[in-house]
Structures are given as C-alpha cells and as structure tokens.
Amino acid sequence: MGSEKSLAVRDLTVHYGAVPAISGVSLEVRGGSIAALIGANGAGKSTLIKAITGLVKVRSGEVTYGGQALANRPPNAILDHGIALVPEGRRLFGSMTVRENLEMGAYRIHDAQRKAELLDTCLRYFPDLRPKLPSAANALSGGQQQMVAVARALMSAPSVLLLDEPTIGLAPAFVNVISAVVRDINRQGVTVLLVEQNAEVALRVSNYAYVMESGAVVKHGPSGVFLHDPDIKKAYLGL
Numbered sequence: 001m002g003s004e005k006s007l008a009v010r011d012l013t014v015h016y017g018a019v020p021a022i023s024g025v026s027l028e029v030r031g032g033s034i035a036a037l038i039g040a041n042g043a044g045k046s047t048l049i050k051a052i053t054g055l056v057k058v059r060s061g062e063v064t065y066g067g068q069a070l071a072n073r074p075p076n077a078i079l080d081h082g083i084a085l086v087p088e089g090r091r092l093f094g095s096m097t098v099r100e101n102l103e104m105g106a107y108r109i110h111d112a113q114r115k116a117e118l119l120d121t122c123l124r125y126f127p128d129l130r131p132k133l134p135s136a137a138n139a140l141s142g143g144q145q146q147m148v149a150v151a152r153a154l155m156s157a158p159s160v161l162l163l164d165e166p167t168i169g170l171a172p173a174f175v176n177v178i179s180a181v182v183r184d185i186n187r188q189g190v191t192v193l194l195v196e197q198n199a200e201v202a203l204r205v206s207n208y209a210y211v212m213e214s215g216a217v218v219k220h221g222p223s224g225v226f227l228h229d230p231d232i233k234k235a236y237l238g239l
Ligand SMILES: Nc1ncnc2c1ncn2[C@@H]1O[C@H](COP(=O)(O)OP(=O)(O)OP(=O)(O)O)[C@@H](O)[C@H]1O
Pocket: 016, 021, 039, 040, 041, 042, 043, 044, 045, 046, 047, 048, 088, 197
C-alpha cells in the first residue's frame, strides 16, 4: 500500500441533466496526506467523490492521479489505479455475509494468499468484525456495518481511500474507531480524502481541508487553522 502520488481535481463541473451540481471545483490531495471535504447538505461533496470514482459523468475539467488523466474513466479503471471508495450510505450487500462483503472488495486480487493477508489486516483494524464474519451484513449494527464498508474498501489494497460521510449517524464510540482507523491507514501510506458533515471530526483527523458551498469550493487551508477560524466555527462547528 501507499505512494506519494497526488490526487488532483481541476476546474471540475458536473451536471445532473441541465442542472449544475458542482462547477469549477479544484482541489489537491497530496500523496500521503489526509484531506477533508466539509460542507452542508447538498453542497456537492458526494457529487465530487462520484466524479472522481467514475460514478457520474464529468462535463468539463480534469481529475488526475500521479499526473494520469482519470476523468470519465469507468469505476473499475479508477479502482485499477488504486483509488477505492467507501460510499455514502455504505451500500453493503445486506443478505450476504460479512466475509462475502469483504471478499467482494478484493475481487481484483486473484492470489488467495494475498487475499487472506488483506483480510487479516482488515480484522486487525476492526477486531470486532472477526466473530461477525459468518453473519449477514444487515444483521450488524450501523457502526459495525460502517466498519465492514471501510474494510471492504481496504480489501482492494488501495493507495487512495475516499470516504463519504463514514461517521454519519454513528454513536461516539464508533466515530472514534473509524477516525482512529483512518489515521492508521494513512500512517501506512494511504492517501485519504474524507468527506464529512461532522466538521469537527474531519478537521481533527485531516491535514488540509476544503469547504464546499452550493457546488463550489469556497475556502481551503490547513485543518489546524480551520479549527480556530471564527467563520468556520460559526458555520460548521456549532460554536
Ligand atoms: N442523482 C441526482 N440527480 C439530480 N440531482 C442530484 C442528484 N444527486 C445529487 N443531486 C443534487 O446535486 C446537488 C449536490 O448533491 P450532493 O449529493 O453532491 O451533495 P452533498 O454535499 O453530498 O450532500 P449531503 O451532505 O446531503 O450528502 C444537490 O443540489 C442535490 O440535490
């Protein structure tokens, strides 16, 4: 895992039908760093993530990883570049077991030994999932399901991990587990883009942050500075 390649978005515009969802968005996630993307409901955060991962069509602008152009490539091609997604709402295969969900994440990896090692790594991050491996995913609590969603993405041995609101609706204990694992994964060299409505969590975990409003990036800077920025505090930290 790991690389120093940066993920960059330049002047990106995405429409749903005739309606622009994001326009002229630029950002960079430096290789080896954690960037946060915060903003209110409907700001365009998921649309940006979906554009990066090939799930919605880019109308104009660029997505590059290590300088290679990725805009409008299909989702499997994006994954082949080592960019994995933990989607909004988890999107688990509910009636399949936890083990099967995790194996789906490793569908590109054909070496059984390698798969077993990746599963071991995931269970080290989330030991609570080990006894749940034979259970149906939809029998798990929300927090456990979120762990499965993160672990499934890790099963592809990504270089870049994109997480879309991984802590929404979770109890504080689970928020802490997910945050700690995101930091750990990053320490292992994985570049992270973390989308969060919980700005406090996002700013504490990340090195650099982008703020979106109405489909545009309106502010960006070091996360530590934003934690003390009066405008950010008022708008996003509820202080
Ligand atoms: N499939 C779709 N078809 C039409 N419009 C959409 C679609 N998905 C999102 N939109 C619109 O695009 C805009 C951006 O939505 P998006 O889901 O990217 O926001 P978000 O920042 O992720 O919000 P949230 O915090 O609620 O997840 C919103 O105005 C939304 O209503």
